[in-house]
Amino acid sequence: MNDRAETAIVFEDVHKWYGKVHVLRGLSLTVARGERLVICGPSGSGKSTMIRCINRLERHEKGRILVENTELSDEPRALAAIRREVGMVFQSFNLFPHLSVLDNCTLAPIRVRGLARADAEARAMEYLKRVRIPEQARKYPPQLSGGQQQRVAIARALCMQPKIMLFDEPTSALDPEMVREVLDVMIELAETGMTMLCVTHEMGFARRVADRVLFMDQGEIVESGPPQDIFDRPRAARLRVFLDQILHHG
Amino acid sequence: MNARRLVSPLVTLALVLILADVAWHFFSWAIWHAVWTLPENASHAPNTDLCRAALGHGACWPVIKEKFRFILFGFYPYDEQWRPALVILCFVVLFGLSLAPRWWRPSLLLVWVVAFALIGVLMWGGVLGLAFVAEDQWGGLPITLILATLGLAAAFPLAILVALARRAEGLPVIRLLAVAYVELIRGVPLISLLFMSSVMLPLFLPPAWDIDKLIRAQLAFVLFAGAYLAEVVRAGLAALPRGQYEAAAALGLSYAQSTRLIILPQALRQVIPMLVNTFIGFFKDTSLVLIIGIFDLMTTGRTATLEPAWQGFGNEVYLLLAAIYFAFCFIMARISRTLERRLAAPHRNIEEPA
Ligand SMILES: Nc1ncnc2c1ncn2[C@@H]1O[C@H](COP(=O)(O)OP(=O)(O)O)[C@@H](O)[C@H]1O
Ligand SMILES: [Mg+2]
Numbered sequence: 001m002n003d004r005a006e007t008a009i010v011f012e013d014v015h016k017w018y019g020k021v022h023v024l025r026g027l028s029l030t031v032a033r034g035e036r037l038v039i040c041g042p043s044g045s046g047k048s049t050m051i052r053c054i055n056r057l058e059r060h061e062k063g064r065i066l067v068e069n070t071e072l073s074d075e076p077r078a079l080a081a082i083r084r085e086v087g088m089v090f091q092s093f094n095l096f097p098h099l100s101v102l103d104n105c106t107l108a109p110i111r112v113r114g115l116a117r118a119d120a121e122a123r124a125m126e127y128l129k130r131v132r133i134p135e136q137a138r139k140y141p142p143q144l145s146g147g148q149q150q151r152v153a154i155a156r157a158l159c160m161q162p163k164i165m166l167f168d169e170p171t172s173a174l175d176p177e178m179v180r181e182v183l184d185v186m187i188e189l190a191e192t193g194m195t196m197l198c199v200t201h202e203m204g205f206a207r208r209v210a211d212r213v214l215f216m217d218q219g220e221i222v223e224s225g226p227p228q229d230i231f232d233r234p235r236a237a238r239l240r241v242f243l244d245q246i247l248h249h250g
Numbered sequence: 251m252n253a254r255r256l257v258s259p260l261v262t263l264a265l266v267l268i269l270a271d272v273a274w275h276f277f278s279w280a281i282w283h284a285v286w287t288l289p290e291n292a293s294h295a296p297n298t299d300l301c302r303a304a305l306g307h308g309a310c311w312p313v314i315k316e317k318f319r320f321i322l323f324g325f326y327p328y329d330e331q332w333r334p335a336l337v338i339l340c341f342v343v344l345f346g347l348s349l350a351p352r353w354w355r356p357s358l359l360l361v362w363v364v365a366f367a368l369i370g371v372l373m374w375g376g377v378l379g380l381a382f383v384a385e386d387q388w389g390g391l392p393i394t395l396i397l398a399t400l401g402l403a404a405a406f407p408l409a410i411l412v413a414l415a416r417r418a419e420g421l422p423v424i425r426l427l428a429v430a431y432v433e434l435i436r437g438v439p440l441i442s443l444l445f446m447s448s449v450m451l452p453l454f455l456p457p458a459w460d461i462d463k464l465i466r467a468q469l470a471f472v473l474f475a476g477a478y479l480a481e482v483v484r485a486g487l488a489a490l491p492r493g494q495y496e497a498a499a500a501l502g503l504s505y506a507q508s509t510r511l512i513i514l515p516q517a518l519r520q521v522i523p524m525l526v527n528t529f530i531g532f533f534k535d536t537s538l539v540l541i542i543g544i545f546d547l548m549t550t551g552r553t554a555t556l557e558p559a560w561q562g563f564g565n566e567v568y569l570l571l572a573a574i575y576f577a578f579c580f581i582m583a584r585i586s587r588t589l590e591r592r593l594a595a596p597h598r599n600i601e602e603p604a
Binding site for chain 2: 055078083084085086087088090092093094095097098107108111112156157160171
């Protein structure tokens with residue numbers, strides 16, 4: 001597990017404060033290549049902050065984070081290299097509304113990876129097929145439904161052919177009937193062996209794809225283990241309360 | 251409801267009557283009782299007695315015929331006035347081209363640069379066998395068009411840089427400079443900036459830097475317009491959701507790439523109406539250069555009726571000035587409308603999922 005070649009992400013005693021609020025309290029974690037990690041926990045427990053530290057949308061203030069064996073710092077080259085290899089899907093999609101679906105998908109491969117437009121478009125169409133909306137390629141994001149937009153967002157991230165994919169509550173902004181179509185795409189992606197970190201409360205999804213589930217509360221990892229242990233044999237009292245809540249209140 | 255049914259036609263009727271009355275008076279002054287031609291006196295100048303007799307109830311249109319070259323070109327040497335005339339044509343063609351979406355491509359920028367070089371050659375001369383004409387002899391409409399167009403063309407990029415600087419996290423000095431610039435310039439009337447540029451600036455600069463009054467006014471104008479436009483651009487930037495910056499960064503785009511490809515295109519299209527509003531305001535504000543003795547269109551218009559024979563016929567001249575200003579502002583408004591329509595974000599149209 002600690003073999004460098006097999007390690008995708010390492011957190012070593014990572015801390016973060018927002019002003020005086022201590023939001024990450026000494027996280028330590030190793031994610032193996034190809035591992036599928038689901039992170040859950042109550043709102044405000046620091047899940048987004050943790051996952052956003054991985055591509056430095058947030059900066060940690062203490063400790064070390066290694067991504068693909070490169071330490072995260074303010075060094076621009078290292079950061080650029082890491083962001084090329086880490087794709088992210090947001091709760092609110094964050095597609096570029098002024099660009100067509102196709103252009104959303106080809107922008108970064110052309111500008112960041114230096115692909116020729118024709119190659120980038122071929123690749124984009126391939127991933128749009130994988131997320132099952134190739135026919136929407138010429139439309140603009142505001143013309144699509146939420147579920148379609150989120151699938152475009154997944155395709156956009158995949159077009160960079162990242163080694164790691166981060167998902168921050170990808171289905172919580174969706175109407176219930178659209179959750180399925182997005183989860184199906186994510187399950188298929190998990191089957192390709194992609195390293196995935198996914199913040200979600202979709203227990204069915206976690207049981208099906210997760211190698212490991214982390215339960216976070218108040219900036220700490222309270223418990224971690226295979227999904228059946230976490231969901232069926234929770235040890236920590238906080239986890240039991242949390243599971244009770246999501247089981248009984250959606 | 252009943253009251254409204256009764257009042258509404260009455261108001262309409264009253265408005266129609268008032269408008270008809272105004273229109274009738276204008277028509278009577280501008281056409282019915284207007285003087286169209288004047289006899290010449292002994293020295294072959296028009297005899298304005300006829301106009302003077304009609305003063306107050308009939309327009310004196312010969313003043314326009316007599317003065318329009320001075321109004322348009324000021325003290326530019328009479329025999330060389332075809333050059334500023336060509337310059338005006340240049341501007342009209344430029345604006346016309348920019349109005350048509352099918353010309354919107356990067357080479358249009360090149361056209362602008364070439365056009366401005368051409369305008370410089372035509373106005374100054376001194377090359378290609380054209381006689382040199384110094385800036386203090388320029389006047390009229392070309393001055394107004396140059397001040398406004400060149401001013402806004404320089405102020406707009408400046409405004410974008412300042413607006414971006416104001417939001418630069420982690421660069422407190424740059425940020426402070428941008429805030430200081432905007433607040434200082436906004437807190438001062440344009441007139442005092444123009445005075446400073448024409449009177450005070452030469453005191454501070456070494457004599458070798460003796461740049462012309464017109465160029466100094468142009469600089470003051472760029473600084474002033476830049477500060478206002480920067481605030482408009484900033485409003486556009488502030489309206490953009492954080493997620494757009496984050497998605498661009500997460501994809502690995504650099505700051506420059508994300509600004510150019512993601513942030514500015516969205517931020518600017520949000521504020522096109524406000525931008526054009528500011529453009530139009532500044533186009534008309536160029537008339538303030540009259541207070542530092544630059545002969546722009548407004549100044550030549552005022553000066554035209556100072557000659558004793560033509561005193562009192564300012565209304566006719568001001569109508570002409572208004573028509574010219576209106577024509578150019580109208581073009582800008584049209585460009586704005588076209589831009590807004592062309593760049594409008596595609597709207598959500600709900601449809602059956604495929
Ligand atoms: N930009 C911010 N400024 C200040 N506090 C923040 C900011 N973002 C998040 N927080 C706080 O940090 C804590 C963790 O937030 P977050 O990581 O978003 O939690 P989660 O994703 O688990 O709901 C919360 O208490 C939240 O209020
Ligand atoms: Mg969150």
